[in-house]
Structures are given as C-alpha cells and as structure tokens.
Amino acid sequence: MSAERDSAVGEQISDGGRETAKAAKTAAAGGSASAKKAAPARKTPARKTPAKKATAQKATAQKATAKKATAKKPAAKKAAPARGPAAKQASARKAAAAKSSAALKKAPAPRKQVVAPKKATASVPAAPAKTVAAHPQGESRTALVRRARRVNRELAEVYPYAHPELDFENPFQLVVATVLSAQTTDLRVNQTTPALFAKYPTPEDLAAADPEEVEEILRPTGFFRAKTKSVIGLSKALVEQFGGEVPGRLEDLVKLPGVGRKTAFVVLGNAFGRPGITVDTHFQRLVRRWKWTDETDPDKIEAAVGALFPKSDWTDLSHHVIWHGRRICHARKPACGACPIAPLCPAYGEGETDPEKAEKLLKYEKAGRPGQRLRPPQAYLDAGGRAAPPLGAG
Numbered sequence: 001m002s003a004e005r006d007s008a009v010g011e012q013i014s015d016g017g018r019e020t021a022k023a024a025k026t027a028a029a030g031g032s033a034s035a036k037k038a039a040p041a042r043k044t045p046a047r048k049t050p051a052k053k054a055t056a057q058k059a060t061a062q063k064a065t066a067k068k069a070t071a072k073k074p075a076a077k078k079a080a081p082a083r084g085p086a087a088k089q090a091s092a093r094k095a096a097a098a099k100s101s102a103a104l105k106k107a108p109a110p111r112k113q114v115v116a117p118k119k120a121t122a123s124v125p126a127a128p129a130k131t132v133a134a135h136p137q138g139e140s141r142t143a144l145v146r147r148a149r150r151v152n153r154e155l156a157e158v159y160p161y162a163h164p165e166l167d168f169e170n171p172f173q174l175v176v177a178t179v180l181s182a183q184t185t186d187l188r189v190n191q192t193t194p195a196l197f198a199k200y201p202t203p204e205d206l207a208a209a210d211p212e213e214v215e216e217i218l219r220p221t222g223f224f225r226a227k228t229k230s231v232i233g234l235s236k237a238l239v240e241q242f243g244g245e246v247p248g249r250l251e252d253l254v255k256l257p258g259v260g261r262k263t264a265f266v267v268l269g270n271a272f273g274r275p276g277i278t279v280d281t282h283f284q285r286l287v288r289r290w291k292w293t294d295e296t297d298p299d300k301i302e303a304a305v306g307a308l309f310p311k312s313d314w315t316d317l318s319h320h321v322i323w324h325g326r327r328i329c330h331a332r333k334p335a336c337g338a339c340p341i342a343p344l345c346p347a348y349g350e351g352e353t354d355p356e357k358a359e360k361l362l363k364y365e366k367a368g369r370p371g372q373r374l375r376p377p378q379a380y381l382d383a384g385g386r387a388a389p390p391l392g393a394g
Helices: 002-036 038-043 050-105 108-122 126-134 141-158 171-180 186-199 203-207 211-221 224-242 261-271 281-289 298-306 311-327 355-359 378-382
Strands: none
Touching: 141 311, 171 186, 171 224, 171 261, 186 211, 203 224, 211 224, 261 298, 261 311, 281 298, 281 311, 298 311
C-alpha cells in the first residue's frame, strides 16, 4: 500500500512537475506576449483581477467625476458672466464718473464752441439788420441810403417845381384844406375851399358858422358831415386855446380836432418852413415798393425813411415822392416804361413796361393835362404846368 501511495504520489509529483513545467512554459510565453502586447492584455476584461476591477471601477468613477466636473464647468463659466456684468457695471460707473470728471475739467473746450457763434452774431448791429434783411437783394444799410438819396435827387430833376398841391394863403387855410383832403383829391378840395374861405376867412368866423351851411359847401369833398364837425371844432380850439393863431409846434397841432401827424407835418413844412415827412397813401405805397422799408404803420414809416435822409430834405422829399406817385408810379398800374428812375427801382416790371403804352398812363402835366391847383406857384407855370379849372368849369 505504501508502494501504491508512493507511486501515486510520484505520479502526482510527476504529473505536477509536468504541469508545473507546462505552466512555466506558458508563463514564459505569456510573459513574452505580455511584454509585446502589454496594453491590449490589460484592457481585456476576462483577465482582470479583483484588484484590477477595483482600479477600473476607481478609474470609471474618476471619469464620471471628471465628466460631472466638465458638466459643472459651463455653469461655472455661465455663473462667471453673471458676476461679470456687475463688475463691468461697477467699472462702467467708475469709467463714467472718470469721464464726467474729465469732462468737467475739459469744460473750457465746449465753452469756446458756444462763445464763437455768439460773438459772430453780436458783431452784426441789430437795428440795421431788420431793414437790411427785409431787402430781397441783401442790400447793405450803406447801399440802401445811397440808393434812396439818389432816387430823391433824380426825382428833384424830374419835378423841380414840386410843391404842396393845396391852394392856401395862410396857415389857417392850409390846416383846414389838409383836413378836408382826407378821402378825396387835392383838386376837389381846391375847387371847394374858395367858397368856404370867402364866407369864413378867419378861425373866429368858422367857429361861429352854422354847421348846415358849412356842410352844404363841403358836400363835394365827401364825408362832409364829419369834415364839417372837424373844421368847426379845430377853429374853436384855435380861438380858445391859441388866440385864433395856428401853432407852430407838432405837439400843439396834433391836439386840434381832425389833425394828425400827417396834417401837422404838412402845415409845419409848408406854412412854417419846419422839416417834416408827409406819410400819405402815395408815400406809403412808394417807399415800400422801392424797398426803403417794409413797415406799414405811418409813424414807423416816418421814422424809417427819415433815418435815410438829412432832416433838411424831409419836406422836399415828401413832395417828390407824392408827385411821382400821382403822375407815374400809380397804385394799380405803374407806368414803368415811362419812369425816369426805372434803373433804380427794385419793383420795375410790376406795371406797363412798353414805352408807348406806359406814356398813356401818365397824369397831370406829364400827360399834358392840368394840375390840381387853381392857383399854382409861378415856377410850376414856368415849367409848363397848367392850372386846374374851378369847380363846375369842366
């Protein structure tokens, strides 16, 4: 039995030795193979040991943690921008504050830009600018003065005999005739006043007159009731306040019934020799047509035109302008083709420019007809003018 055990053991030993040798060979072969293909051998799951499995699990867990970390990174990145705008806003505020402080420090630069235009506008005089701006050609103040005075000189050559076109022998007759000339022609007044002054030669006579008798005389002038009230009223004022004499001051004349600045300047200029501008309808129309002024109020026209001429020219200027307006430069259809100052007129062409047709539009002595005065000055008659016929003479 011991021999059988020994043989059995020997067989086992021999078998074990064989198996051990085989295992050694296999291990040697595996070792060489593992040396050649170490990485693939480790990746094979069938050969993983429990320790390797634990290591793999740890690696997997680390990978999962890394993935979670990478998944959380965008949130962190997103969170960072959320914190970024606040920081940016704070920095922007600081930058704005810095810029505002810098702007305050650099304030003189904008002030220069604002001051420059003010200096430019301040260098232009305000008063002349209104007159100059109104002129369509952009005429300067100096050019306007020169042109206006040249027009007056030209008109003085055309009408050397210009005079007040109301018949009068004294200041009383002139002030009454001027009041009656409202809303009618000087010719009609000249044809009416001879009968009035023949019956009432003084302020005392007219102040005591019967209104109905005066109305009958003044009927041809139109608005005879209102005019009767005015001439009787001013006659009473002359008697009561000025001893029956016509005052020679503007402030006294305008206190009389029916007497305004226009009438007062007619009396002052032609009865007392004191310069004045007579702003009647013809004067207003022509100075605006000539672009001397754009004013429409008579007082403002008087001031604007008076500033263009020396005071000594005012009375004759009024005669020249009024005469030209009555004879050539009419309201509705100016005779532009027969106008001697056409080259100086900015409104040339508003009327008839054909010379032959324009000549037919001329009035009074320019058309070979009588003037407005029944008793004109001798200078007018010497220049070829003709006296007007009396009332009812045709």
